[in-house]
Amino acid sequence: MTEKTEKYYVPEQSKLPFIGSVGLFLTVFGAGNYIQDSTDLVNNPNSWGFYVMLAGIAVLVYMLSTWWSATIRESMGGLYxxxxxxxxxxxxxxxxxxxxxxxxxxxxxxxxxxxxxxxxxxxxxxxxxxxxxxxxxxxxxxxxxxxxxxxxxxxxxxxxxxxxxxxxxxxxxxxxxxxxxxxxxxxxxxxxxxxxxxxxxxxxxxxxxxxxxxxxxxxxxxxxxxxxxxxxxxxxxxxxxxxxxxxxxxxxxxxxxxxxxxxxxxxxxxxxxxxxxxxxxxxxxxxxxxxxxxx
CATH class of the missing domain: 1.20.120.80 (Cytochrome c oxidase, subunit III, four-helix bundle)
Incomplete structure (x- = not known):
């Protein structure tokens, strides 16, 4: 692992916070509507809210994987x-x-x-x-x-x-x-x-x-x-x-x-x-x- 720098690293501007916000909104909005459509979640997998929730989770997975990959590269590169x-x-x-x-x-x-x-x-x-x-x-x-x-x-x-x-x-x-x-x-x-x-x-x-x-x-x-x-x-x-x-x-x-x-x-x-x-x-x-x- 590269030695740490003495300078304080400031990352460049990123769209990831905005993307994460969209993902969170879709996840919560979809989950809320999924639950409201029916309390029988086991036998009601076709609610539109279910698919919105899955889309939100997919966006969050993309955001987190991209963010974590960048953080790991920065850390291994000795920027911290x-x-x-x-x-x-x-x-x-x-x-x-x-x-x-x-x-x-x-x-x-x-x-x-x-x-x-x-x-x-x-x-x-x-x-x-x-x-x-x-x-x-x-x-x-x-x-x-x-x-x-x-x-x-x-x-x-x-x-x-x-x-x-x-x-x-x-x-x-x-x-x-x-x-x-x-x-x-x-x-x-x-x-x-x-x-x-x-x-x-x-x-x-x-x-x-x-x-x-x-x-x-x-x-x-x-x-x-x-x-x-x-x-x-x-x-x-x-x-x-x-x-x-x-x-x-x-x-x-x-x-x-x-x-x-x-x-x-x-x-x-x-x-x-x-x-x-x-x-x-x-x-x-x-x-x-x-x-x-x-x-």
Whole structure:
């Protein structure tokens, strides 16, 4: 790897931020319309929103692959100084901070529903009249397995697939830590092996979560249309699954870069940033397991 320069590198103007914005818009717009067309996403693959969402994802893949390729070339070409390295670190720290706030909002919604809304609708305290007028059939219990339309669903058990996925993510944090220490110790075979194992564990997690979703839709009657419990469940676990997907793609790229010898003990922040992100995703899952599945 080329030595770092002492000059602060300023890249030339790029269309990638605009392209990424278009991709994000198409993805969110398409996904929103896809969900609105039908809550039965398994049996409704022909919604026009589905294809708009795929187009948005394709644009994002193009943008990210082009951007990452340029960043790797610049780094390997010695264009980044120590000041640039600090800029990357600050940027990643603020990005993870924004992600913490992102999930904090969702956990806050879950807390508000369980602690305030459910007792209120159940006639807790001075709300007996509200309960009698608004929803006399409502039972103040969590999870809510009876929807407003009267349909009955089942809650996801914590000690089946969710517990297995928890073990997988905890193991992946351990394997990634081993790989990170191997990078610092210049143990390249261990670095490549355990980074790859971490990526494989991420793929297994995603596969099991897809299986879990299929089980929820087809056997438990738990869908996005299953009232506040269903929408909250899929909102929290779905966004976490998206983050696991992004992290797994990152780990696959890191595995390829490790095999090419791109990182040194002195210069490997791209790897370190991936480790930060993956550990953050693991911590979020622990909160999900406790507050969504276990209690």
């Amino acid at each position: 100084s120590n000041q640039m390295d600090r800029s990357f670190r600050y940027g990643m720290l603020w990005f993870i901070t924004s992600e913490v706030m992102f999930f904090a909002a969702f956990f806050g919604a879950l807390f508000y529903i369980r602690v305030f809304v459910v007792p209120w609708l159940g006639g807790d305290g001075n709300n007996a009249m509200t309960h009698a007028i608004l929803y006399p059939e409502f039972l103040a219990q969590w999870p809510l397995t009876t929807t407003p339309s009267g349909e009955t669903t089942q809650a996801m058990g914590a000690w089946g697939l969710p517990a297995i996925n928890t073990a997988i993510l905890l193991t992946s944090s351990w394997t990634l830590t081993i790989a990170h220490h191997a990078l610092i110790d210049k143990n390249r075979p261990t670095l490549i092996l355990f980074t790859s194992i971490t990526a494989v564990l991420g793929i297994i997690f995603m596969g099991l979560q897809m299986w879990e979703y299929q089980h929820a839709y087809e056997e438990l009657g738990l869908t996005l249309g299953s009232g506040i419990y269903g929408s909250t469940f899929f909102m929290l676990t779905g966004f976490h699954g998206l983050h696991v997907t992004i992290g797994t793609i990152y780990l696959i790229i890191l595995s390829i870069r490790c095999a090419k010898g791109h990182f040194t003990p002195e210069n490997h922040f791209a790897y370190e940033a991936g480790a930060w992100y993956w550990h953050f995703v693991d911590v979020v899952w622990l909160f999900l397991f406790v507050f969504v599945y276990a209690i």
